[in-house]
Amino acid sequence: MDDLKKQARKLQRKGGGKHADLLNRVARSAGYDHWHHVTLCHKETDERAGFGKLNAELDLIIQAARAGETRIVITGPEMITVPLVLFTSQGDAWMLDANEGSAMCLIWRGEAMQRNIVCGQ
Numbered sequence: 001m002d003d004l005k006k007q008a009r010k011l012q013r014k015g016g017g018k019h020a021d022l023l024n025r026v027a028r029s030a031g032y033d034h035w036h037h038v039t040l041c042h043k044e045t046d047e048r049a050g051f052g053k054l055n056a057e058l059d060l061i062i063q064a065a066r067a068g069e070t071r072i073v074i075t076g077p078e079m080i081t082v083p084l085v086l087f088t089s090q091g092d093a094w095m096l097d098a099n100e101g102s103a104m105c106l107i108w109r110g111e112a113m114q115r116n117i118v119c120g121q
Helices: 002-013 019-029 035-066
Strands: 072-074 085-089 092-097 102-108
Touching: 002 019, 019 035, 035 072, 035 085, 035 092, 035 102
Parallel strands: none
Antiparallel strands: 072 085, 085 092, 092 102
């Protein structure tokens, strides 16, 4: 996305027209429908990457619970936009969403629970 912005700025310096029009032009040259399409695709890519990081962190907290370790993890914006608290307690693992006032059991008495987490929901 940054490369496309640079291309548009370069064209603008050469007298190519309005910046918004140039963003649309470079977006189409890169195979997108328009500049907004670029931003939507970029946002979706970031969300999917964060979702993958979250799943990896969930796997780690489950491993810690199975090993009998006590662990607390608070996710940051690099993972997903809503901060979550992941923690272990007496061999169980939980995920808390304080903003929604909800919790999900990840592992209960050694048995991993089904994760019903959907990207983009």
